[in-house]
Amino acid sequence: MSAKVITVTSGKGGVGKTTVTANLATALAMKGRKVVAMDSDIGLRNLDVVMGLENRIVYDLVDVIEGRCRLRQAMIKDKRLPELYLIPAAQTRDKMAVSPSDMVLVCDQLREEVDYVVIDSPAGIERGFRNALAPADSVIIVTNPEVSAVRDADRIIGLIEAEEKGPANLIVNRLKPSMVARGDMLSIEDILEILAIDLIGVVPEDEAILVSTNRGTPVAMNATNSASASQAFRNVADRLEGDTVPLIDFNARDGFLTRLRSLVGSPK
Amino acid sequence: MLIPTMVQTIPKISIKGVRDGLLIRLGPGGFGEVLDELASELALKKGFFRGSRVILDVEARLLEREQIKMINELLETNEITLWTVLADRAETRDVARNLGLATRLAGSNVDLDGKIIEETITKSKVVSNGSAALEKGHSSNSLLLQETLRSGRSISHEGHIIVIGDVNPGAEVIAGGNVLVWGKLRGLVHAGAFGDDSAVICALEMVPTQLRIADQIAISPGEKQKSPAPELVSIRDGQLVAENWDTRR
Numbered sequence: 001m002s003a004k005v006i007t008v009t010s011g012k013g014g015v016g017k018t019t020v021t022a023n024l025a026t027a028l029a030m031k032g033r034k035v036v037a038m039d040s041d042i043g044l045r046n047l048d049v050v051m052g053l054e055n056r057i058v059y060d061l062v063d064v065i066e067g068r069c070r071l072r073q074a075m076i077k078d079k080r081l082p083e084l085y086l087i088p089a090a091q092t093r094d095k096m097a098v099s100p101s102d103m104v105l106v107c108d109q110l111r112e113e114v115d116y117v118v119i120d121s122p123a124g125i126e127r128g129f130r131n132a133l134a135p136a137d138s139v140i141i142v143t144n145p146e147v148s149a150v151r152d153a154d155r156i157i158g159l160i161e162a163e164e165k166g167p168a169n170l171i172v173n174r175l176k177p178s179m180v181a182r183g184d185m186l187s188i189e190d191i192l193e194i195l196a197i198d199l200i201g202v203v204p205e206d207e208a209i210l211v212s213t214n215r216g217t218p219v220a221m222n223a224t225n226s227a228s229a230s231q232a233f234r235n236v237a238d239r240l241e242g243d244t245v246p247l248i249d250f251n252a253r254d255g256f257l258t259r260l261r262s263l264v265g266s267p268k
Numbered sequence: 269m270l271i272p273t274m275v276q277t278i279p280k281i282s283i284k285g286v287r288d289g290l291l292i293r294l295g296p297g298g299f300g301e302v303l304d305e306l307a308s309e310l311a312l313k314k315g316f317f318r319g320s321r322v323i324l325d326v327e328a329r330l331l332e333r334e335q336i337k338m339i340n341e342l343l344e345t346n347e348i349t350l351w352t353v354l355a356d357r358a359e360t361r362d363v364a365r366n367l368g369l370a371t372r373l374a375g376s377n378v379d380l381d382g383k384i385i386e387e388t389i390t391k392s393k394v395v396s397n398g399s400a401a402l403e404k405g406h407s408s409n410s411l412l413l414q415e416t417l418r419s420g421r422s423i424s425h426e427g428h429i430i431v432i433g434d435v436n437p438g439a440e441v442i443a444g445g446n447v448l449v450w451g452k453l454r455g456l457v458h459a460g461a462f463g464d465d466s467a468v469i470c471a472l473e474m475v476p477t478q479l480r481i482a483d484q485i486a487i488s489p490g491e492k493q494k495s496p497a498p499e500l501v502s503i504r505d506g507q508l509v510a511e512n513w514d515t516r517r
Binding site for chain 2: 125151152154155157158159161162194196
């Protein structure tokens with residue numbers, strides 16, 4: 001087995017890196033893959049909270065790196081799925097406790113054992129980001145349909161290209177189709193025009209995310225309707241596995257009349 | 269830096285392209301700090317500097333033989349050749365010479381004290397000299413970049429700059445001469461940065477964050493153009509004016 005190491009990053013904070021990491025890892029595990037989700041946000045961890053595994057932490061990433069435990073001991077098994085593991089970050093240390101080469105070493109060990117390592121990156125472009133990027137085979141950039149998030153994503157993509165890491169794929173998170181339709185939100189086309197990288201998923205704004213984050217159950221675990229964030233994450237997992245899945249048509253939820261109007265082209 | 273207004277803090281390291289190669293200037297701070305900063309700066313722009321030769325300007329800093337060797341090793345691992353060390357202090361120059369490095373720029377107007385070429389093209393001097401002295405500075409020297417410049421990239425060059433690709437918001441291009449963008453210009457461009465007000469900026473699509481020519485600054489109107497067309501921006505009557513390329517003749 002040789003795992004694919006995917007780093008999820010964004011530059012800007014609060015765009016949904018941790019949510020994407022948790023849900024992608026979950027969705028890949030639901031497809032029967034052996035997956036490790038790794039939190040590289042040393043000192044500000046929360047992947048464990050989002051995945052609902054906080055109270056089971058004994059050892060963390062820094063313990064592994066500093067030799068206080070074996071790698072297997074820091075891998076917390078998610079009992080809801082057959083082969084999903086979390087390696088949490090240390091909360092009482094800072095980014096300098098880990099170096100990029102430490103991350104490469106840990107991931108090289110994991111490569112022999114699992115199918116995917118999904119790394120949650122901290123916000124920013126400093127040491128923590130470099131740690132998360134160092135072992136990556138491919139990168140997922142998360143952005144929101146707003147100018148500041150897109151600007152930071154552009155910066156991050158530039159850094160990734162300079163490091164010759166890649167390919168970088170894009171997830172647009174928290175899209176509100178109705179706002180795009182009114183012209184109040186950047187459209188997917190607007191974002192791709194600036195960033196010019198491959199789009200691997202569009203995730204709609206969905207209240208279910210907040211609920212699931214608080215409960216510690218990634219939305220990908222629950223099958224809901226076809227235009228939900230849950231479905232969008234599972235589609236990204238399919239695409240990572242090499243399947244061709246069309247993007248969700250968010251406008252399909254509109255009534256028959258709206259669709260008819262958009263066909264005819266009259267103003268809404 | 270070329271633009272005095274942009275100098276808020278003195279960076280530990282400044283790297284820029286000059287006619288004779290790459291000019292790396294060491295700023296204030298402990299040697300270890302400065303070396304780390306240089307290492308990370310080089311790592312950041314690895315591909316960009318590969319194969320270039322370096323003029324190291326250490327200013328008044330006193331460098332020992334071992335320290336220059338460390339810098340040389342760092343540059344070599346980045347496939348960059350250390351060529352000249354410019355130093356205010358005679359001791360440092362002696363050490364550099366003993367290591368087989370040049371300590372002045374041949375054929376340029378750097379004097380024996382190691383004061384560098386760029387110092388003669390400071391903005392105040394430009395005002396008194398007019399643009400004639402600058403003409404030779406950028407007439408024969410262009411930098412071609414065949415890539416999209418993303419946010420955070422900063423390109424400065426004393427001659428003309430040609431970008432085949434887009435200049436994204438958050439990227440900056442600073443040229444002593446003209447700037448031509450064969451793509452969308454959405455970021456910041458400064459042409460004629462040494463004060464040449466005859467410099468021009470051209471782009472296939474002109475939607476910049478900000479444009480500067482010499483000491484004139486302009487921002488774009490902000491509205492989205494319906495059918496973007498190539499435009500040329502120049503100074504007319506002391507103001508930046510954009511003209512549609514197709515209709516200007």
